[in-house]
Amino acid sequence: MTLDQVNDGFPFVIDSLSARGEIRKRLVDMGFVSGAQGTVLRRAPLGGPVELRIGRSRLALRITEAQKIHVAASDA
Amino acid sequence: MRSVDTNSRKLPVIALAGNPNAGKTSLFNALTGQTQHVGNYPGVTVDKISGRTGLNGRNVELVDLPGTYSLTAYSIEEVVTRDFVLKEKPDVVVDVVDSTNLERNLYLLLQFQELGVPVVGALNMSDEAASQGIHIDVKQLSKLLGIPLVQTVGSRGEGKNELLQAVFDVLDERVDTSERRLNYGPELEEKHEELMVVLRTDLTFSERYSLHWIAIKLIEEDEDAVRKVRTEHAHAEVVLAEATRTVEWVRKHFGQDAEVVVGEQRYAYIRGAIREAVQVDPKRKGQRDPTDMIDAVILNRYLGVPIFFLVMLAIYALTFLLGNPLADLVEAAVGMLGAAAGNVLPEGILRDFVVNGVIAGVGGVLVFFPIVMLLFLGLSFLEDVGYMARAAFVMDKFLHMFGLHGRSFIPLMVSTGCAVPGVMSARTLVNPKDRTLTVLISPLMMCGAKTPVVAMLCAAFFPRHAAIVFWCIWLFGWGLAFVLGFVFRKTLFRGEDSPFVMELPPYRMPTLRGVTSHMWHRSWSYVKKAGTFILAASVIIWVLLTYPRPEHLHAAFDGRVAAVQQDAEKKLASPHLPADVRSRLENKRNDAVSEIRAEQRMKEAEFSIAGRMGRFIEPVMRPAGFDWKINVALFSGVAAKEVIISTMGIVYGVGEADPDQESSGQRASPLKDRLRADPNYSPLTVLALMIFIMVYVPCVATLAVTRKELGSIKWPAFMAGFTLVVAYVLAVAVYQIGQLLT
Numbered sequence: 001m002t003l004d005q006v007n008d009g010f011p012f013v014i015d016s017l018s019a020r021g022e023i024r025k026r027l028v029d030m031g032f033v034s035g036a037q038g039t040v041l042r043r044a045p046l047g048g049p050v051e052l053r054i055g056r057s058r059l060a061l062r063i064t065e066a067q068k069i070h071v072a073a074s075d076a
Numbered sequence: 077m078r079s080v081d082t083n084s085r086k087l088p089v090i091a092l093a094g095n096p097n098a099g100k101t102s103l104f105n106a107l108t109g110q111t112q113h114v115g116n117y118p119g120v121t122v123d124k125i126s127g128r129t130g131l132n133g134r135n136v137e138l139v140d141l142p143g144t145y146s147l148t149a150y151s152i153e154e155v156v157t158r159d160f161v162l163k164e165k166p167d168v169v170v171d172v173v174d175s176t177n178l179e180r181n182l183y184l185l186l187q188f189q190e191l192g193v194p195v196v197g198a199l200n201m202s203d204e205a206a207s208q209g210i211h212i213d214v215k216q217l218s219k220l221l222g223i224p225l226v227q228t229v230g231s232r233g234e235g236k237n238e239l240l241q242a243v244f245d246v247l248d249e250r251v252d253t254s255e256r257r258l259n260y261g262p263e264l265e266e267k268h269e270e271l272m273v274v275l276r277t278d279l280t281f282s283e284r285y286s287l288h289w290i291a292i293k294l295i296e297e298d299e300d301a302v303r304k305v306r307t308e309h310a311h312a313e314v315v316l317a318e319a320t321r322t323v324e325w326v327r328k329h330f331g332q333d334a335e336v337v338v339g340e341q342r343y344a345y346i347r348g349a350i351r352e353a354v355q356v357d358p359k360r361k362g363q364r365d366p367t368d369m370i371d372a373v374i375l376n377r378y379l380g381v382p383i384f385f386l387v388m389l390a391i392y393a394l395t396f397l398l399g400n401p402l403a404d405l406v407e408a409a410v411g412m413l414g415a416a417a418g419n420v421l422p423e424g425i426l427r428d429f430v431v432n433g434v435i436a437g438v439g440g441v442l443v444f445f446p447i448v449m450l451l452f453l454g455l456s457f458l459e460d461v462g463y464m465a466r467a468a469f470v471m472d473k474f475l476h477m478f479g480l481h482g483r484s485f486i487p488l489m490v491s492t493g494c495a496v497p498g499v500m501s502a503r504t505l506v507n508p509k510d511r512t513l514t515v516l517i518s519p520l521m522m523c524g525a526k527t528p529v530v531a532m533l534c535a536a537f538f539p540r541h542a543a544i545v546f547w548c549i550w551l552f553g554w555g556l557a558f559v560l561g562f563v564f565r566k567t568l569f570r571g572e573d574s575p576f577v578m579e580l581p582p583y584r585m586p587t588l589r590g591v592t593s594h595m596w597h598r599s600w601s602y603v604k605k606a607g608t609f610i611l612a613a614s615v616i617i618w619v620l621l622t623y624p625r626p627e628h629l630h631a632a633f634d635g636r637v638a639a640v641q642q643d644a645e646k647k648l649a650s651p652h653l654p655a656d657v658r659s660r661l662e663n664k665r666n667d668a669v670s671e672i673r674a675e676q677r678m679k680e681a682e683f684s685i686a687g688r689m690g691r692f693i694e695p696v697m698r699p700a701g702f703d704w705k706i707n708v709a710l711f712s713g714v715a716a717k718e719v720i721i722s723t724m725g726i727v728y729g730v731g732e733a734d735p736d737q738e739s740s741g742q743r744a745s746p747l748k749d750r751l752r753a754d755p756n757y758s759p760l761t762v763l764a765l766m767i768f769i770m771v772y773v774p775c776v777a778t779l780a781v782t783r784k785e786l787g788s789i790k791w792p793a794f795m796a797g798f799t800l801v802v803a804y805v806l807a808v809a810v811y812q813i814g815q816l817l818t
Contacts, residue, residue, distance in 0.1 A: 028339035048473030
C-alpha cells in the first residue's frame, strides 16, 4: 500500500521509498525512514496535497510524492 | 574607529544554524540586540544578518545562517549554510533545536558534528516542551551525542548566558566536541574507514575538509562532495573509483541506496538517544493539540480556500486603509518640500531639475513606502504565526495546474500592491525553478502604480462601465500571469517538478520584536534598492524630457504671456472696477498664462529627446493605435508607472496632471477632457493602451530587485524583453481586431 491510499485519520508505518534523487533525499531528511510511524491528518481540496504527521512533525506532500512512499497500516 | 575595526576582525565568529521554525530568529535577536546588520552571502540572495554579543566583557560575532533541515546541496539555504561552515570556518556553530521536535532537529545537529565543526546545541523552546510533558535529561543527552547542550527560551532570552558560556568553553577548548558518537553500524563504519584511508593520500585536501564528512557524503553520492573531490583531490580518480565500489557494495548488501541507509542510521541513533534521555508524559485523555484544533478549521476541505481569501483580504484592507492616508501624508510632505525648494531656488533649469527631477523621484519611492511596509508587516506576521505554509497547502492544487507552486500565490497577491515586495516575497519558494518562474510573472499584476493610470483611462473613456472595465483589466493581469506561467513551465522550466515536502509548523504567537525586525529588514531593503533606481530613472526621464531646449520658441511664448498680462493690466487699471469683476479678470489672466505655459511645456517636450524618440518609434507603435505622445508617456512609465499620468499632462499641454484627481471619477480633470477631445483616442485605442500598460516593461525598481533576487542581469533583461513583446503583440491584436469589428 502507498501513503496516498491511507484514509484520513489513520496511522501507518513506513516500509520503503520508491522515490529517487532529490525527492528521496528530502523525504529521508524529513524523517521518512523505514519504521517511522505517522498518521494521515487530512487532504487539501480537489486532490491537492495530503497533510500528515510523522514523528512529531506535521508535513504536507503532494499525491505524486505520497505514491512513492510504501507503508503498512499500523494500530499504534 | 580603527581600534573598533581591528577588534571586530579578531572576534571569534559563531554561526547560528537550525531548522526553520525552531525559534532561531528570536534567539538571535535576544543575543544580539541592536547590533544587527544585514549583508549578503556571496553570490546568492539570502540575507546575511550578523550581530555582536558577549558575556563578561568578552565579545563574539554572531552570524545568522538560513534555516535548513539538512546539509545536502539541494536548496539555496542548505548550500549557503554548508559553504559558510566549510569555507568561512566559523569558530563554533550553535545549532538551534526545537525541543518539542527533537528527533528531526537533532538530525541537523548531528550533521554539523559529522562536518567536523565545533558545535553547541541550543535546546530552544524548552518551556513549550515542558508544557507538552517532554522532559529532557540534558546532561545525559549531551553525553550520548557528544555535543554540549543548553536549554533556552529564545523569545524571552532565557538561557542565553549559559549558551554563551558553553560557546566559550568550546572556544577555550575546555570541552571537546570533535569526537563523533554517531555510529553508522559496523559494516558501514568499516567501508567508511576504508574510504578515509584513500582520502588521506592528499594532505592538503585533508587539511581543507573533514575527511569523515567527505567520506560519508561520497557514500551518500552527494554531488557537491563528488565535485570537491574531482576538482581538489590529488588522486581524485582513485578516490572516486573506491567510492563507486563502496556505493555498489552498500546497494547490494543492504538492498537499498547508501543515502537511505545512512539516513536511517542517523535516525536510528537519534531515536536510541531520545529513548534514553527523554521522557514524555502519556497524553491526558481528551487533550488535543491546539494546532490540530485550529487546522481542523483553517485547512478544512470546504473552508480552507474561503479562509485563505479572507486572510488575504484582511492584509489588503490593513495595507490600504492604513497605508493610503499615510501615503497621502508623505505625498503632501513631498509636495511641500517641492514647493519650498521652488520658492528658495531661482526660476530656471536648476529649480526644474530639483523639483521635477530629484524631489519627484524621491517622492515616488517614499509615497509607496508606507504601503510596502504594511504589506511586509502583514506577511511577516503570517509567516511567524505559521500560516504561510497553510496557504500554500490550500492553494497548491490550483496553482500546480499552471505549473506553479502553492507558495507562488503570495508573491502574486503581494504584487497587486507592489511588484517589488512581491518579487522579494518569492524567497519563500525553496526551489530555484519555482522561484524564478514566480518572479517572472509577478510584474503582470495590476500594481498600486498602474491602478491610477488604468483608473484614469477607464473613467475618461468608459464612464458608464468604468468599474467593470477596471476589474476586467485587473483580472486580465492574473489570467495572463497564469497563462505565461504555464507557457514558461512547458518551455523554459521543463522537467520534473520539485518535491513538495513542506512542514506545517505549529501555530505560535509571534513576538512583536520578531515581526517588526523582519519587517524592517525587508522594508529597508526596498528603500535602498528601489530608492536608488527610481531616483536615477526619474532624473534620466527628466533629462530626456527637458533637453534639448527649444530656445528659439521661448521668445514667442514669453511674448504671448507678456501680451496677455499687458492686456489684463490695462483692464485692471481702471480704479472703479467692482471686486467681483476684478477677480474674474485676474482669474482669466492667470488661466490664460498657465495655458500658454502648458502649451510651451508641450512644445518643449515635443522638441526634447523623449519627444523625438516618441516620434521616431511612431511607425512601429501605429498598429497599436499609439501616437508619439502616448509613446513618450510610456517611456516615462519605465521609471515608475504612475509617472505616465504626469507625463501625459505635459505632452497634452495641461501642465502637471495630478494622478489622484485624474483617476477619481468626479472633480475637474483637465487631462481627461483633453484626452477625450483628442481625435487619436477612441475607446479601442484606450483598451489597447491599458493592456499595453499592464504588460509592458516593469518599472526599474522591479527590474533592479529582480536582478538582486535572482542574482543575474539575465533575468531582468529577459523580463523586460518578454513583457515588451507580449504587450506589443496583445495591444496590436486588440487594436487591429477591434478595427475590423467596428
